[in-house]
Amino acid sequence: MSSENLNLTLKIWRQKSPTSVGSFEEFKVSVSPDASILEMLDELNNDLEREGKIPVAFESDCREGICGTCGLVINGHPHGKIPKIATCQLHMRNFKNGETIYIEPFRAKAFPVIKDLIVDRSGMDKVLQAGGFISVNTGGVPDANEIPISKDVASHAMDAAECIGCGACVAACKNASAMLFVGAKVSQYSFLPQGQPERFQRVQSMVAKMDEMGFGSCTNTYACEAECPKGISVINIARMNKDFISAKIKSELTEV
Amino acid sequence: MIKLNSNVPEGNIAEKWTNHKFNMKLVNPANKRKFDIIVVGTGLAGASAAASLAELGYNVQSFTYHDSGRRAHSIAAQGGINAAKNYQNDGDSVYRLFYDTVKGGDFRSREANVYRLAEVSNNIIDQCVAQGVPFAREYGGLLDNRSFGGAQVSRTFYARGQTGQQLLLGAISALNRQIGKGQVKLYTRREMLELVVIDGHAKGIVCRNLVTGEIEKYSAQAVVLATGGYSNVFFLSTNAMNSNATAAWRAHKKGAAFANPCYTQIHPTCLPLHGENQSKLPLMSESLRNDGRIWVPKKKGETRKANDIPEDERDYYLERKYPSFGNLSPRDISSRSAKEVCDEGRGVGGSEAVYLDFAEAIGRLGKKVIEERYGNLFDMYQTITGENPYEVPMKIYPAPHYTMGGLWVDYNLQSTIPGLFVLGEANFSDHGANRLGASALMQGLADGYFVAPYTVGNYLASEKPAKVDTDHVEFGNAVKTVDDKVQKLLSIHGKHTVDEIHKKLGRIMWNKVGMARNEKGLNEAINEIKELREDFWKNLNVVGEYKDLNQTLERAGRVADYLELGELMAVDALDRNESCGGHFREEYQTEEGEALRNDNEYSYVAAWEFQEVGKWQLHKEHLEFENVKLATRSYK
Numbered sequence A: 001m002s003s004e005n006l007n008l009t010l011k012i013w014r015q016k017s018p019t020s021v022g023s024f025e026e027f028k029v030s031v032s033p034d035a036s037i038l039e040m041l042d043e044l045n046n047d048l049e050r051e052g053k054i055p056v057a058f059e060s061d062c063r064e065g066i067c068g069t070c071g072l073v074i075n076g077h078p079h080g081k082i083p084k085i086a087t088c089q090l091h092m093r094n095f096k097n098g099e100t101i102y103i104e105p106f107r108a109k110a111f112p113v114i115k116d117l118i119v120d121r122s123g124m125d126k127v128l129q130a131g132g133f134i135s136v137n138t139g140g141v142p143d144a145n146e147i148p149i150s151k152d153v154a155s156h157a158m159d160a161a162e163c164i165g166c167g168a169c170v171a172a173c174k175n176a177s178a179m180l181f182v183g184a185k186v187s188q189y190s191f192l193p194q195g196q197p198e199r200f201q202r203v204q205s206m207v208a209k210m211d212e213m214g215f216g217s218c219t220n221t222y223a224c225e226a227e228c229p230k231g232i233s234v235i236n237i238a239r240m241n242k243d244f245i246s247a248k249i250k251s252e253l254t255e256v
Numbered sequence B: 001m002i003k004l005n006s007n008v009p010e011g012n013i014a015e016k017w018t019n020h021k022f023n024m025k026l027v028n029p030a031n032k033r034k035f036d037i038i039v040v041g042t043g044l045a046g047a048s049a050a051a052s053l054a055e056l057g058y059n060v061q062s063f064t065y066h067d068s069g070r071r072a073h074s075i076a077a078q079g080g081i082n083a084a085k086n087y088q089n090d091g092d093s094v095y096r097l098f099y100d101t102v103k104g105g106d107f108r109s110r111e112a113n114v115y116r117l118a119e120v121s122n123n124i125i126d127q128c129v130a131q132g133v134p135f136a137r138e139y140g141g142l143l144d145n146r147s148f149g150g151a152q153v154s155r156t157f158y159a160r161g162q163t164g165q166q167l168l169l170g171a172i173s174a175l176n177r178q179i180g181k182g183q184v185k186l187y188t189r190r191e192m193l194e195l196v197v198i199d200g201h202a203k204g205i206v207c208r209n210l211v212t213g214e215i216e217k218y219s220a221q222a223v224v225l226a227t228g229g230y231s232n233v234f235f236l237s238t239n240a241m242n243s244n245a246t247a248a249w250r251a252h253k254k255g256a257a258f259a260n261p262c263y264t265q266i267h268p269t270c271l272p273l274h275g276e277n278q279s280k281l282p283l284m285s286e287s288l289r290n291d292g293r294i295w296v297p298k299k300k301g302e303t304r305k306a307n308d309i310p311e312d313e314r315d316y317y318l319e320r321k322y323p324s325f326g327n328l329s330p331r332d333i334s335s336r337s338a339k340e341v342c343d344e345g346r347g348v349g350g351s352e353a354v355y356l357d358f359a360e361a362i363g364r365l366g367k368k369v370i371e372e373r374y375g376n377l378f379d380m381y382q383t384i385t386g387e388n389p390y391e392v393p394m395k396i397y398p399a400p401h402y403t404m405g406g407l408w409v410d411y412n413l414q415s416t417i418p419g420l421f422v423l424g425e426a427n428f429s430d431h432g433a434n435r436l437g438a439s440a441l442m443q444g445l446a447d448g449y450f451v452a453p454y455t456v457g458n459y460l461a462s463e464k465p466a467k468v469d470t471d472h473v474e475f476g477n478a479v480k481t482v483d484d485k486v487q488k489l490l491s492i493h494g495k496h497t498v499d500e501i502h503k504k505l506g507r508i509m510w511n512k513v514g515m516a517r518n519e520k521g522l523n524e525a526i527n528e529i530k531e532l533r534e535d536f537w538k539n540l541n542v543v544g545e546y547k548d549l550n551q552t553l554e555r556a557g558r559v560a561d562y563l564e565l566g567e568l569m570a571v572d573a574l575d576r577n578e579s580c581g582g583h584f585r586e587e588y589q590t591e592e593g594e595a596l597r598n599d600n601e602y603s604y605v606a607a608w609e610f611q612e613v614g615k616w617q618l619h620k621e622h623l624e625f626e627n628v629k630l631a632t633r634s635y636k
Helices: A037-050 A122-129 A151-161 A168-172 A179-191 A199-212 A223-227 A235-255 B016-023 B044-056 B094-104 B111-131 B163-181 B246-253 B286-290 B317-321 B331-343 B359-365 B367-385 B440-460 B473-491 B498-512 B519-539 B551-575
Strands: A006-014 A023-031 A100-104 A113-115 B036-040 B059-063 B184-187 B190-198 B201-209 B215-219 B222-225 B264-270 B293-297 B354-357 B394-403 B420-422 B604-612 B615-622
Touching (some): A037 B498, A122 A199, A122 B163, A151 A179, A151 B163, A168 A223, A179 A199, A179 A223, A199 A235, B016 B111, B036 B044, B036 B201, B044 B059, B044 B163, B044 B184, B044 B222, B044 B440, B059 B163, B163 B184, B163 B440, B190 B215, B190 B246, B190 B473, B201 B222, B201 B473, B222 B246, B246 B551, B264 B286, B264 B331, B293 B317, B317 B331, B331 B394, B359 B367, B420 B440, B498 B551, B519 B551, B551 B615
Parallel strands (some): A006 A100, B036 B059, B036 B222, B059 B184, B222 B420
Antiparallel strands (some): A006 A023, B201 B215, B264 B394, B293 B354, B604 B615
């Protein structure tokens, strides 16, 4: 660990409020290669505070890549160009001395900027509130081992459930589509026996809300999968589409 | 003056909760919708409580300082959740889980609460499976279990290395369902800064809207705090950046007693400090100690690289000192031993680190087996440190992880303020002086799903369902307190940044109120914290504005509270003239250097009543052990 500091030029997006016009501000920093990119910003902010200037607003929490709070576009890539990590796991040893780094917020119609690098991702939660659950109340449920679930099925459900809800898929997509995020949740429940009773109603409610919140459509560029810090597969989108079409047919049949 | 009454029900320990559930008062379904309940925090305890109370028909207002409920730090828990299902047929039972937890807590917890925790543990697993939590399964389709420290049975349920994430997403899905129905109103990006107490009862909270900076008032007939622990007093810990003690501390200053603040858990396998700018110490799962061997060089000031140090010049100190448990000795003992060897000048990687070496295991089992078992952890280590643990030993060091202390609660999880309930890590109730692995998730969900929905209802049954008016004078007073404090923080215009002072506090806490404590150090710590607190209020610099998104201001308010809580931790540690669990007083140890409890004099919960800043009154809740025999823990 630890070798000589890197001297870097940062171009960071600054925007006072949702309605104000933003622009890049340039900073020169010297940083340990062992520091994470967020620790570099911590240090920059302490320097700014010492000078009486307003620090750069950015969000983070667990700094272990699991909470989904952090999310920056670094040199054009959500969470940076190293695959399968969140922004907080990006360390400065991955950059070269003298390099210029562009740091921006996630950009999507459904993610308005609140301040600097902080965006409003509440649209994603609204989609989950519309149907991202199995309707069981606390208590009165069967014993956990009453319904056997094959190891494979549980494992597929887990693959989908690993989504951290960061929104990188939306930021990576040229259409700002949330299909990977929604598809992952739909798939998790579609795999499990517990998710069957509401399977077709769920997908319809979630897709309707997704459209309402201003997320775009999927045009199969796979950018979402490439930038996902957890490597969630686009096959989840196909599963959602399949359920959605089945649901449509079923609901039309019921209407007759 | 506070009067502590644990309100533990009469009767045999196995029947207490059943009888109590029958004896508690009920609110009739038509009346439930007339009651408002505030739940602060959306981690396992908060989300599960808010969802369950809303399902019953109460109007719930849920608060988080995050942009979404799912960000709460419960999400980061790795290993698993305990339950006494006995699916493995290995002799587990409610009684055994109860016994292991009391013993693991070094006999400093309340028996009746722990028994109830063990009793409802099985319901938690059933509930989570019904919600669609994808727990690990065996080939036959049934649930898989693994083993954890402090138990001789296999009772830990898990979802890969992300059990906390999956359980939280389950609880959040239940919460989301109620939000969709309109039964819960979720307020995001709100930080609770004051508790409102009217005629001695908790009736509301005052928050700062973290986007607009506005101070907002919310009223209810009961307030539930599920706001987590206080490990970030140490600045560096395994906790998330925003985890803080403010909600609990402000409630403490309004009259809620704070119990056992000195019981802090230092986790032995975390990544060491690499530099002054480091923001946190990530946890590496305890499971690594199954195959990794921990060592330091025998020689002080060793400069050779790990792989160049011959076998006979290495000290595998855990294997040497604790031959029967070796590298799997409990958390408190492993952590203290690492500190000892580093204090002797034998630490590696600068000074404060020890090696966790897989060379022997790779030689014995092959790289492939090690990759299957720990691949994701090895990758995580390499991402952070840039070193390949298949080739060179990991460097690890203990870090603050969990706080067993918290707001004092009775059997109903009600604090010393009627109508204020405290759940999860924020309360003190179940883990005594040391928490066992995989028990934090269990407690959070037990409190939220299966205890609070009964006990909060019991309280409300004696309250009038009338709306609480936020124009009441007490709301005005609370707003003024918050407003004064914010104005004061913004008007100091000194030269220290918030982080600078927080780091200084962290150093004091780590050196003198950390893994090993003594009378002299604790007295010094108390004075140093007082001085630092004065420095804070004289020389702090908080830039930015009041009515704006201002993260510096948010952190300043939290550090102001740490500067008071840190002192109480030292005061409590000084009062407790014994060693137990996570609290190790150097004066009280056996000849072999092990913790020496004093059951005759210190078998009590230390509940501190706030009087003024830097001044508390101690109240003692004597602990009775009627079902578990007091014994000394030995791992030799």
